[in-house]
Amino acid sequence: MKFSTNEDIEAPIEKVFEMFCDFETFERSAMRRGADVRRVDAMTEPGVGMTWRAAFEMRGKPRQLELEMVIFDRPNEIVLESTSPGMLGTTRFELIALSRNRTRVRVELEVKPLNLSARLLVQSLKLAKNSLTKKFKLRVAEHARNMEERHARRVCPAGRMKNADF
Numbered sequence: 001m002k003f004s005t006n007e008d009i010e011a012p013i014e015k016v017f018e019m020f021c022d023f024e025t026f027e028r029s030a031m032r033r034g035a036d037v038r039r040v041d042a043m044t045e046p047g048v049g050m051t052w053r054a055a056f057e058m059r060g061k062p063r064q065l066e067l068e069m070v071i072f073d074r075p076n077e078i079v080l081e082s083t084s085p086g087m088l089g090t091t092r093f094e095l096i097a098l099s100r101n102r103t104r105v106r107v108e109l110e111v112k113p114l115n116l117s118a119r120l121l122v123q124s125l126k127l128a129k130n131s132l133t134k135k136f137k138l139r140v141a142e143h144a145r146n147m148e149e150r151h152a153r154r155v156c157p158a159g160r161m162k163n164a165d166f
Contacts, residue, residue, distance in 0.1 A: 001122050001129070003136045004108040007144035011151035013097040016105065017075035019147045020093055021046045030054065047072045059121065086118035087111060107140050 009016050023046070027037045035056035043050055050069040055062065064084055071079035075095060082089035094106040113119040125132060 001112075001126060002108065002110045003133055004106065005137045005140050006104055006106050007141055008098065009103050009105060009144050009151075010101060010148050011103060012101055013075045013095050013103045015151050015154075016103040016147060017095055019150060020078060020095075023050070027052070030056075059124070086115040087113055087121075105140075105144060109136065 011019075023039075027039070030037045033056075035054050037052055037054045039050070039052050041049060041051045046069075048069055048071065050072075052067045054065045054067065056065070057063065065082050066084070067080050067082045069078065070081050071077055077095065078093045080091045082091070089109065089111045092106075092108040094108075096104045096106070098104050111122060111125075113122045
């Protein structure tokens with residue numbers, strides 16, 4: 001089962017990639033939604049091999065997940081692979097510079113069941129694919145808006161004018 005969407009962000013590709021590397025923000029966001037997220041690697045710089053463990057509830061059952069960064073191609077792409085009992089997942093973030101100050105982000109999430117119970121779960125998710133796709137797209141769009149706002153606050157702090165305003 002696969003979900004994908006594109007969002008355009010008013011910020012240079014390097015800044016957007018930098019915000020995608022703010023993994024603590026993603027961790028806090030997941031925790032606010034009820035997940036227990038722990039970083040388990042000892043890396044000090046973002047890169048291949050970063051690993052997290054997460055526990056959360058989905059469809060009324062506790063779930064465990066391990067996430068590992070398998071591709072880190074600055075400033076173009078980040079790929080995370082997730083494993084859980086019976087399921088594999090891949091999350092891909094691709095960045096494309098549309099102009100000096102505009103970046104397109106493509107987010108893809110693919111889930112593959114490995115056993116019968118996971119197949120049943122994915123089958124039930126397929127029945128709700130339209131509503132799940134809407135939620136996925138809304139969540140990505142919300143995150144893109146937040147990134148745009150964060151970038152705008154850095155470029156134009158309160159009370160100061162941007163160079164383009166002169």
